[in-house]
Amino acid sequence: MDYLHGFDSKEQDRLIHQAQFLEPYVYTGVDFKKVNRLLEVGCGVGAQSKILLKRFPKIQITGVDFSSAQLHVAAQYLKRPISDGRVHLLQQDAQRLDLVYKKYDAAFLCWFLEHVPEPLKVLKQVRKHLKPGAQIVLTEVFNQALFMEPYSPNYLKYWFEFNELQWTMKGHPFIGAQLGHLLKEAGFKSINVEFRPLHFDSRDPKQRAEFIEFFFQILLSAEPKLRDKNKVSEDMVRQMYKEVEIAKKAKDSVFFYSFARATAIR
Ligand SMILES: C[S@@+](CC[C@H](N)C(=O)[O-])C[C@H]1O[C@@H](n2cnc3c(N)ncnc32)[C@H](O)[C@@H]1O
Structure with missing residues (x-):
């Protein structure tokens, strides 16, 4: 069992911060008001589960993850809803x-x-x-869609290595673009796929800096593995820190990323 971001406590905290930070973007259009039983696959530390429970007070969640380390944290983080019978956590491989x-x-x-x-x-x-007739809602990365101005060569090289590492670990850093095809192959109907842009420039420098920093933490979450495999050097990481600081402060900097949202019906 291996996984790009790893299972240490820093990464587990990052997942909780990530879910909260992106909540306005991820939950736009998610409507489970009529849902009683929700299946959440790859629930991790329960970061999304907590938001789902808050937004949809009627739902009961079955959360599945293959990592006992993640589920252990989820069990603490969701202690109350678990004791209220609103959440059941299960350790299973989603492929089986x-x-x-x-x-x-x-x-x-x-x-x-x-x-x-x-x-x-x-x-x-x-x-x-x-x-x-039940709905599936997918939110996934499309890592081709990252753009940052000013030109930041170390950041870009690191990003290439990040995606390459995920690829060699049999992951799919560009899966957002494949969701329509995959849902069709799996037999779903009424498939809808859209790309949600996260585009920040001088119109809102504070939010732009927050997004640059937030995304940087995603890159850094793979640093232990990338360093382990000699894919990035200490110097490259140091230069990348400098580039990110420049981008956060530069008057004309731009951050752009787009993730994919797909919905379909069984
Ligand atoms: C990036 S985390 C996302 C967690 C959660 N959905 C969130 O947004 O906070 C991905 C999770 O998928 C889990 N995972 C990876 N491969 C899995 C598999 N084959 N079966 C079940 N869980 C898996 C990992 O343990 C990890 O908790």
């Missing part, structure tokens, strides 16, 4: 889900399929567990 078929009213997968060697297998598995 073992739950009750046709039980769930909806499924939610966020920043997850990018890490799975066989995303189609996961979607087929999830489909089997959904009731007919």
Whole structure:
């Protein structure tokens, strides 16, 4: 069991911060008001589960993750809703889900399929567990879509190595562009895929700096593995820190990234 970002406590805190920071963007258009039983696959430390429970007071979540370290943190983070019977956590590999078929009213997968060697297998598995007519909501990366001005060569080289490492670990850093195809192959209907731009420039320097810093932390989350494998040098990382500081302060800097949102019906 290996995973690009690792399972240390810094990374687990980062996931909670990430979910809160991106909540306004990720949850636009997510409507589980009529959902009772929600299947959340790749729930990690429960960062999205907490937001889902707050936004949709009626839902009960079955959260699945293959990592006992993540689930251990999730069990603490979601202690109250677990004791209220609103959350059940299960340790399973999403490629071989073992739950009750046709039980769930909806499924939610966020920043997850990018890490799975066989995303189609996961979607087929999830489909089997959904009731007919149930909705699946996917939020995934499309790492081709990163742009930062001023030109930052070390940042870009590091980003290449980050994606390359994920690729060699059998992940999919560009999976956002494949969601339509994968959902179709898995047998879903009424498929919709859209790209959500995160575009910040001098119109809002504070938000721009926050996004540059937020995204930088994502890059750094893979540093231990990249350093381990000699994919990035200490000097490259040092230069990248400088470039990021410049971008955060430069008058005309630009940050752009776009993630993918797909919905479909079983
Ligand atoms: C980037 S985290 C996202 C967690 C959560 N969805 C969120 O947005 O905070 C990806 C999670 O997928 C889990 N994961 C990776 N491959 C898995 C697999 N094959 N089956 C189940 N969980 C897996 C990891 O343990 C990790 O917790």
